[in-house]
């Protein structure tokens with residue numbers, strides 16, 4: 212039996228309008244929940260991309276003993292330059308080290324005063340070829356044991372710490388996102404169940420006059436799909452606004468040391484929006500089908 | 510497959526030793542054997558809880574029997590797969606004490622809804638709805654909402670909805686239960702008219718006056734058992 216399209220459209224339209232307040236209220240909740248889903252997806256993506264950024268400038272510092280001889284410095288320098296795992300080496304002599312030191316502690320002039328430039332260690336700034344933390348620390352250990360070397364420090368350590376806190380944040384964001392998808396599905400489903408309950412008489416009459424189950428289901432499913440889509444569209448608007456706000460306030464702003472690392476592309480934004488549109492439409496349609504099913508059992 | 514009676518009439522409803530047991534214990538219908546021919550008008554009587562509504566609900570497979578066989582238009586309805594049950598129901602109109610009209614649709618829309626729900630084309634609906642409303646005497650009320658109608662008028666709408674698809678059988682469960690005697694007479698005249706078109710009518714009722722005046726076949730139930738089956742019978 213053919214299901215008439217105009218019948219389905221008419222039923223869908225009139226029911227959406229009839230339950231306008233309910234429709235609006237549920238649209239709003241669904242929109243907010245779905246917007247949170249999209250936002251947590253974006254932040255999660257941004258955090259993942261920030262890992263890539265951090266990995267690309269892993270550095271290592273080899274500090275010499277303050278009393279290291281010129282031969283010792285020369286030997287370390289040669290070894291570094293010939294090491295295949297090292298991409299580039301930069302030597303900071305006493306003057307440069309002192310300049311750097313002054314820059315670092317510019318806010319504590321007394322401390323700077325108290326330091327004799329002669330006591331400052333000279334150092335090598337090393338950029339390894341590999342970004343793999345294990346390779347880098349293997350190289351570091353190798354030089355740590357050379358005579359005249361005070362100690363080796365890794366920028367990686369800092370990067371690692373940032374990575375660690377970011378990845379904790381990321382798992383929370385992901386968890387939050389998954390929970391929100393769940394909540395959105397429940398919200399959509401619950402709204403539909405209320406709408407279906409309000410129309411159980413209609414379903415009863417349809418069954419009585421011999422409407423087939425699909426014929427009864429279809430208008431409910433399109434209605435649920437339209438509601439889910441509308442909620443998702445509103446959520447897309449919210450997400451888009453969040454995207455703009457985030458870009459303006461955080462991205463590449465030096466004052467937000469961690470947050471400014473979290474960026475995503477326009478493509479990611481589209482992905483997030485398409486994802487919530489699909490979640491909205493599918494849960495709307497499938498949820499309605501299930502909610503109606505309760506009343507169809509012969 | 511058709512069941513042909515010795516009278517030469519067609520059997521449209523046939524129950525063979527049918528029992529209905531609700532929730533595993535309560536026997537609402539007990540070993541009932543009944544045959545109803547095409548075009549008959551049958552009253553189901555009996556005290557409250559004797560199984561009249563159960564009898565009717567078994568016929569359109571809103572309920573299924575635990576024991577025995579039920580044939581409608583020659584078909585064993587227990588054997589129908591679920592997706593075919595709607596097609597059985599298209600041959601059976603149903604009318605109830607509480608009308609079951611949709612409050613947010615007009616009279617005409619309520620009737621049209623029954624045809625839309627089974628996928629009838631618009632052109633058919635446009636023609637059939639005014640025609641049936643004329644038949645039930647509501648030609649001028651097509652735009653009214655159900656809450657603007659009297660009980661008798663609402664029941665006419667529900668009869669129009671049940672009959673608009675010209676079913677083989679009309680089941681009526683206490684259709685006059687909510688109506689005063691004068692209004693009930695009007696409804697009975699309408700059902701009688703429908704019956705004369707060849708539609709088999711099975712009606713459960715407590716209305717002694719109606720049964721005694723119409724003198725049609727009476728099947729009496731008592732605690733689920735058929736205790737009397739009388740042509741041109743009376744209430745008791």
Ligand SMILES: Nc1ncnc2c1ncn2[C@@H]1O[C@H](COP(=O)(O)OP(=O)(O)OP(=O)(O)O)[C@@H](O)[C@H]1O
Pocket residue numbers: 531532535536537555556557558559560561562563564
């Ligand atoms: N859905 C059900 N579940 C369990 N028991 C039921 C159900 N429907 C009916 N019954 C029981 O089956 C028996 C027959 O009920 P039924 O409704 O058929 O009686 P009835 O003759 O129509 O009564 P009334 O004249 O009051 O309408 C009653 O005892 C009733 O309690």
Ligand SMILES: [Mg+2]
Pocket residue numbers: 561562563682713
């Ligand atoms: Mg009853």
